[in-house]
Amino acid sequence: MPVPPRPRSPRSLSRRQFLLEAAGGSLAFGFLPTCAKAEIVLPPLPERLGGTAAQPSELTPNLWCVLHSDGWLDVNIARAEMGQHVGTALASVLADEMGMPWNRVRIIQVDTEQRFWPWYATGGSRSVWSGWVPYRQAGLAARLMLTRLAAPLLNAAPQACTVADGQVSCGGRAMSFGEIVAACARPGLQMGYTAEELAALKLPPVAPPQTGRSLPALDIPPKVTGAARYGIDARLPGQLYARPLLPPTRYGARILSLDDSQARSLKGYHGTLQINDPENGFEGWAIVLADSWPTALRASACIKVHWQPGPTADVSEADIARRAQELCNDRKAGTIVQWGGPKLSHQLEQAPHKLEREYWTQPVAHFAMEPVNCLAHRNSEGVWEIHTGCQAQKLIMPQIAQALGIPAGEVTQRIVMKTYFLGGGFGRRLNGDYILPAVLASRQLGGRPVKLIFTREDDMKFDSVRAPSLQRLTAALDPETRRLSAMAYTTVTGWPSKALVPDDKGLLHGVNGLYDPDSVGGAEPWYTVGPYRLRAICNDLTQKTIRPGWLRSVGPGWTNWALESFMDEAALMAGCDPVAFRLSMLLPVGPNAGGPPDAVGGASRQAAVLKALAERIGWPCRDLPPDTGIGIASGYGQSREMPTWGATAALVHVDRRTGVVTCRKLWLVLDAGTIVNEDGARAQCEGAALWGVSMALHEGTEIRHGNIAARNLDTYTPLRISETPALDIAFLKTPYPPTGLGEPGVTLVAPAIGNAIHAAVGARVRRLPIRPQEVLEALSDSAPPA
Template sequence: MGPDGHRRQLVDLAKLAGLPSGGRAGRTALIEAAAAKWGVDPAGLTARDGAVTDGTQSISYGDLVAEGLDRSFTEDELAALPLKPHADLRLVGQDVHPLDLDTKTTGQAIYGLDAKVDGMVYGVPMLPPTRYGSKVNSVDDSAAKEVKGYLETVVLDDPSGTVPGWVVVLGKTLHAARMATYEISVDWTAGETADVSEDDIQARSRELIDSDAGSILHTEQPETRAAFDAAAETLEAEYTTQSVLHFQMEPVNATVFQNADGVWETHAGNQWQSLILPTLAAALEVPADKIVMRSYMLGGGFGRRLNGDYIVPAALASKAVGKPVKLVFSREEDAQFDSIRSPSVQKLRMAFDEGKAITGMEHHAAAGWPTQVMAPGFMPKGVNEEPYDPFAIDGADHWYSVGAHRVRAISNDLANATFRPGWLRSVGPGWTNFAVESFMDEAAHKVGADPLQFRLDHLKAEGLNAGSAPNAVGGASRQAAVLQRVAEMSGYGQTELPEGTAIGIATTFGQSRTMPTWTAAAVKLAVDAETGDVAVEKMWLAFDCGTVVDPDGARAQCEGAALWGLSMALHEGTRIEDGNVVDLNLGSYTPLRMVDVPQIEVAFVESTEVPVGLGEPGTTVIAPAIANAIFNATGARVRHLPITGDAVLAALES
C-alpha cells in the first residue's frame, strides 16, 4: 500500500474516532494489531501519545497502519467496547486552552463580514412590508444615480419563496449601496399579514388552546379527564411571553458567486449548512452538488444562523448581475429579517384530592414552530399521531410525579404565516420552564407547602421519571440533588432579608428528556416598592451535567447562559405590529447591560456519568426563579415575560 493508502487509513481511523464509540474502536484496532505483531495478550497493552506499548517496546500508530490495518466493527461490537476507566482520563476535567481563543483575541479570526472575492460588488437589501407574500410593483432609482459608486437595483425573483418582494441595491462600496437606498423609492403590495399584531397572534394561541388542536406528548399517563373530574380542588394559570430577537453581535451577511467551474460558492457564517442547501438549490435552480458552502466564524449565532435564509438573497442578486455579491444587512434589517422566538401562550392546570395531593396536571402551549417551518422532517409524533415541534414544547414534559400528566403542543398558524419562527438559545425550555416552575411555586403556596420541599417531594425517581441510560441515569433524583444543592448554596429559607428583598428558586432539566442537564437556580433580588423595578443582586446555579470535560469552558457557558436568561427575564421583548417587529435597534430593544450584571456563583456536581450539554440549560432556570423571588418579596405573581416594573405594580394591585 502506498503513502496515499496509509493516509486514507489514518483518516478513516480519525473519522471513526469522531463517531459514538469511535475513540474506543480506534484504540482497540491499534492495540489488537500491535498484540498480533508481538504475539502477546492485548490486555497488557496501552495506546497513548501516538503509540502502542507494553512497557518494554512500542510502535507508532503510523507504523501499524503502514503494516496493514484492516479491522471493522459491527454495531453490537461498538456498543460492547469498554470505556476507559474514569480514573485513567488525563485530559477530561482539566482546563484547556481553546483552539480558537488566540485568533479571536488578536483579531485574526475570519468572520463572514471579512469575506472578500475579486470583482465583488456590495449589496444592501430593501425589505418588503411583510415576511411573506409581498410583491414589488415598481422601483424608482432615478435619484440614486447621483450617488457616487451606485451601480443598480435588482428586484429578486425567488423560486424558493424565501425572500418574496425583495429588492437589493448594489454599489461599488458598501457605503455607496447604503446611501443609495435612501434615494430609492419602492412601491410594494403587502402580503396578507400586513395588519397582524402581537395581540392577534396571542389571541390566536388562546383560541387554539381552547380547541382540540395540537399533539399530545408521550407521558406515563396522558389522559387526565378522570383526575380533574374527581378533583377536590384545582389550580389554573396562564403564562405568556413576548417575541424575542437574537441581536447577535454580527448582523447577518453573505458573499456568493459562481466560480470558473460553474459551481456556486457561498461564504458566510452558518450553523446548519444542510438545512439551507436545498433551499439555495431551489432558488438558484441548480442541483445541490453545484453549490459549495464555505463557512466562517459566526460572529454570534445563538440559533439565528441555523436558518441560513440570508444567503438566498445574496445568491439571487449574484445570479441576476453575473458578479460576486457581498450582501450586508444593517442592524435594523437584521432585526426585521430575524427568525424571532415566537410569542407564546401557555395554560396550566393542576388537580388535587381532598388530602391536597396532586392527582393530575395539564400543560397546553401554543406558539410559532421553527422546526415545522424549516425542518418538518425532524418532528416526532405524539400519542394522537399528530407531529409536534420538540423545540417548542421540551420542558413541559417535566420530571415531577404528578399523577396523570397531559402535555399538548400547539402550532400557531398565524405566527408561522407572519414571520419565520426561529430557534433561540434554550429554545422551548426558555419559556416552557418559566411556566412549569412558576406554576409549581403557585401550587406549593396553594396547598400551604414550602416551595423547596414541595418540589423535592415530587421529584421521585420512579416510572418514566426513574431515568435511563445513557444520558438520563438517575432521573428525577439527580434533579432533586441539584435543587437541594442550590438551596444550600443560597441559604434559601434560612436567611433573614430586608423588606422587599427575597430569594426565589427554580429547577429544570435544561433541554430535553433524552439528554437532560439537571439544573437549579436561586436568585436574590430587591423590588422597588414605588416603581416595581427589579434589581437582581446574586444568582446561584448548580448543574449536574455528568462528567465535566472542560471546567473553565463549562463555567463560562453556564455564566453566559444564566445572564442570557436574566436578560430575557427582565429586559428583552419586542412586539409585532403591522406584520413586523417594532424594535429594530438597541435604542429601544435593551438587553442586559453590564451595570446590571449580578454576582454569580456556579457549582457542578461531581459525576462520572455521560457528559451532556451546557450551552443552554442555565438560560432556562433564571426567569422562573426571578418570578418566584418577586412573589416572595412582594406577594405579586407575575406571569408574563419580560417582567417590567409596570407589570410588577399591576400584579401588586390585582
C-alpha cells in the same frame, strides 16, 4: 495560531489489512515476547492501487484526525464554532483517549464534504453529547495504530506497550508519536479505520483520567489577535457588495415601483435586482449592488420603493394574543402530545382544590453581534461556493440546491459551504434564509460573487425570532398528600420546526396529529403528578406573520418559565415549602425512573441537583433585607431524551416605588453527566445564565404592523454589564455520559427570578420579560383591600 492546509484523506484499508501491511501478520498480532531483544526491521510497505496517497510526513488513523511527523495532531471539527469552544471540547475527547499532549493539538474546522455530512448541524446542546463516543473511538483507533506501528521498532509486543503523553514506550525505551510517523509513513500507504470500523470499536468503560480538567480553548488566540475569520470577513476577486431592501411584511409583499434614479449618479453603484421567489420565501425583495459596502449603503438610502404589503401588515401582538386565547379555549385545537385519559378530565373537573394559571412570553430576537451575511458565487469549476457562518449546512444546502435546480443526489458535489467562525449563532444561523438571497442574486448575475450584508436594522427586521407564547396550566391538589394529583398543560406558540424544516420533516406524531417537539420541550416534567395531559397548539396567525425560529434554549425557555412558576404557586396553595413540595413529587417511578442511554436515574437526578442547591444557598433563606427574596426553580434541558438536570436560585431586590427588579446573585447546580472541560462548561453556563437574566428582565419586543417593533439597541435592551449578577455555578459529579450545556443554564433563570419577586414582595408576575410596570401592577393586585 496558523491553521495548516486541511490534510488530504486517503482511502482507508480495513483494520485487518492495515495491521497486516503495517507490521506483518505475526508481529501485528503480538506474538513477540515482551520487549524482545531481536532487532525487527519493518518489511517494505506495498503500494496501494488507486486512491490518494498519504503524505510521507503524516498518518491518517481515521476521518477525525491526522498525525504529523513534527508531533502535531490535527483534529477535524464539523460543528460550528460560535463562541462555545466546541472544537476544543471535541478535540480534547479525542486527544485524551489517544494519549496526546494538549499543547500539540490543532483543530481544523472543515468545509462541507460528503464524509462529514451527518455532522453538519450545531444546535440543541448536542455537539459534545453526540461526539463523545465517536471522538473517543477515533482517539482509541489512533492509539491502537501507533502502538502497533511502534511495537516492532521497540522490539516489543503491542500489548506490552504503554501510551501516554505523546509517546509509546516499553521497557525503558520510548518513541514519540512524531518519531513513529517519521519512521513508518510511506507514500502510497493507505491506513486507518473506516467509519464502520470506528463504530465497532469497544471503548474502555471508564473515560481517561484527564477528562474534566480545565483546558485553554484553542480558538481564543486567533480571536484575540484578529486572525480569526468570520463570515463577514470573506472576500473574493470581483465581488459585488449587496444590501437588501426588505418588504414591509415577511410574506406576500410585492414591489409596485422602484426608482433608483438618484442612486445612478453614485460612483460604484451597479444597479438593483428584484427578487420575487415565493417558493423560497422571498417576495417583494430588492437587492442593491455596488463596488463597496459604503456605496451600497448610500445607494439604498436614496432608492424609492413602493410596496404592496402582505395580508399581515396590520397584525399586532394583541391580535396574536387574542388568537392564542381562542385556540387555547378550543378543546379540539392542537395535538395531544401526552394523553391523560378520561380519568384526568374527571379529576380536574371534580377537584375541590384546583389551580389554573396562564403565562405569557413576548418575542425575543437573536441579536448576534455579527449581523447575518453571505458571499455566494459559482467558481471556475462550476461549483457553487457559499462563504458564511452557518450552524446547519446539512439543513441549508438542500434548500440551496432546490433553489438552483440541483438534483438532491448532487448536493455535496455541486455546492460547498466554506467554514468560518460565527459572530454569534444562538439558533439564528440554523436558518438559511439569509443565504438564499445572495445565491439567487449571484445566479441572476451569472454566478458572479455577491456579498450580501444585512445592517443591524435589516438583521432585526428579518430575524426568525422566538415566537410569543401562551401557556395554560391546570392542576388538582390532593389535600391529604398536599401533592398534585392531576395536571393539564396547553402551550400555544409559533412552531419553529414547521417554519424552518421543509415538508414538516421536523414534526413528530402525537396522539391525534403532528406537533413540533421544539414547541413543547421541557413541558413533560419528571414530577409525578398523577394523570397528565400535554397539548401543543400552533398559533396559525403567528405562523403567517413572522418566521418562528429556534433561539437558545428553545422550548424549555418558555415551558420552564410556566411550569416552575406554576409549581411555586401550587406550593403556596398547598401551604408547602417550595423545595419540599417539588421533592415530594420527584419520584423515580414509572416513566420518571428514566433509563439508558442518557436519562439514567430519571427524577432522582433532578431531586439530587435540587437538594444540592438548597444546601448550597442555606435554604430556607431567612433574615434577608426588606423587599429582597430568593426564588428557586428546577427542571431540565434540552430534551427529556437527553436531559441535563438543573436547579437555579435567584436573589433579587424589588423597588416597590418604581417596580425595578435587580437580580443580585444566581446559583446554578447542574448534572450534565461527565464534564469534558470544566472551564468550557462553566463558561457555557455563565453565558447561558446571563442570557436567562436578560430574557427575564429585559429582552422582548412587540409585534407591530406584521413585524417586530425593535430594530436596534435604542429600543432593544439586553442585559448591561452594570446589571450583571454574581454567579455561583456547580456541577454534580456523576459517572454518566456527557449531556448538553449550551442551553440548560438559560431555562430556569426566569422562573427563579419570578419566584424570588413573589418571595420578596408578594407580587406574582406571569409575563416575560418582567417589566417594571407589570411589577407595579402585580404589587397593586397583591395589596390587601383598604
